[in-house]
Amino acid sequence: MLEVVSLSKRFKQLEAVKGVSLYLEKGESVGLLGPNGAGKSTAISMISTLIKPTEGNVLFLGESMIKHPKKLREAIGLVPQDLAVFPQLTAEDNLLFFGKMYAIPTKQLKQRVNELLIEVGLEERKKDKVKTFSGGMKRRLNIAIALIHRPEILIMDEPTVGIDPQSRNFILKMVRRLQKEEQMTVLYTSHYMEEVEYVCDRVYIMDRGSMIAAGTKDEVKGILRSEETIEIHVNEMSQHLEQTLRSHPNISSVVAEQPTYTIVTNQADMFDEVIEMATEAKVKLIGIQAKPPTLEDVFLHLTGRKLRD
Numbered sequence: 001m002l003e004v005v006s007l008s009k010r011f012k013q014l015e016a017v018k019g020v021s022l023y024l025e026k027g028e029s030v031g032l033l034g035p036n037g038a039g040k041s042t043a044i045s046m047i048s049t050l051i052k053p054t055e056g057n058v059l060f061l062g063e064s065m066i067k068h069p070k071k072l073r074e075a076i077g078l079v080p081q082d083l084a085v086f087p088q089l090t091a092e093d094n095l096l097f098f099g100k101m102y103a104i105p106t107k108q109l110k111q112r113v114n115e116l117l118i119e120v121g122l123e124e125r126k127k128d129k130v131k132t133f134s135g136g137m138k139r140r141l142n143i144a145i146a147l148i149h150r151p152e153i154l155i156m157d158e159p160t161v162g163i164d165p166q167s168r169n170f171i172l173k174m175v176r177r178l179q180k181e182e183q184m185t186v187l188y189t190s191h192y193m194e195e196v197e198y199v200c201d202r203v204y205i206m207d208r209g210s211m212i213a214a215g216t217k218d219e220v221k222g223i224l225r226s227e228e229t230i231e232i233h234v235n236e237m238s239q240h241l242e243q244t245l246r247s248h249p250n251i252s253s254v255v256a257e258q259p260t261y262t263i264v265t266n267q268a269d270m271f272d273e274v275i276e277m278a279t280e281a282k283v284k285l286i287g288i289q290a291k292p293p294t295l296e297d298v299f300l301h302l303t304g305r306k307l308r309d
């Protein structure tokens, strides 16, 4: 349905996006993951036709969208990171305003607005001015606005950043429902691995402008098939222990975050050796546990850094 081919964007000296390719099939939910500054927003701004790529192309239903972006613009509902709502207007009037911009006939528009207010859980607050809303409510209204013209593709730029846990859960469930029950095609960007694990079937991982992994969740986690992540909880962090862990030939990465060291190893039965290393470094172990790989671990493995560093 949508194919992104080698998109690049340069801002003066900075190459924010470097030859990124991805595709979306109709009705699938795809995650675009990466830490702050990875280039996710820049990539989706190009895909949404808001900014022009320095190089590359976006094909929608096989047609190039660089020169003729109108068709794609109409097919996309974008939920930007920064809220785009009028605080002085009510929730209902915001939706009516944006609906009129798409020239939706009045009767149809009123019906659509009511449907969407229910969908995003704001029906009871529809007559209230948006300036009285919480951050989560504003974000939900923003999602309703993105859906007003019945887009085929919903693109969401970190839609849960800075909102309350209830709104976050509400949004995650809503996105899943839209995709499962209404076959909405979703591109969901986030730096929260657990959100993408919940919402998406397939994932792309970006870092420093480049795509570093892609596939179904299981395929991406399969990068770590022969690896294991072990968490070592200690009563006090120790430079000595960290150095010993880092210099171990079978440990590929070490992240130290009070009070835990997270290591990735390809060696089975590492526990005994870790206990020895801790004893030698005079560190008291509080606990040690192996865990199945998460997308976060894949990122750690590929970059040597945690996603939220």
Ligand SMILES: Nc1ncnc2c1ncn2[C@@H]1O[C@H](COP(=O)(O)OP(=O)(O)OP(=O)(O)O)[C@@H](O)[C@H]1O
Residues within 6 Å of the ligand: 011, 014, 016, 034, 035, 036, 037, 038, 039, 040, 041, 042, 043, 158, 191
């Ligand atoms: N208009 C711009 N002019 C100059 N540099 C920019 C511009 N937009 C983005 N950048 C830079 O491009 C890089 C990628 O930014 P981008 O916002 O795409 O990352 P991101 O993965 O979406 O991160 P975040 O989660 O913080 O939004 C950053 O270094 C950013 O400072």
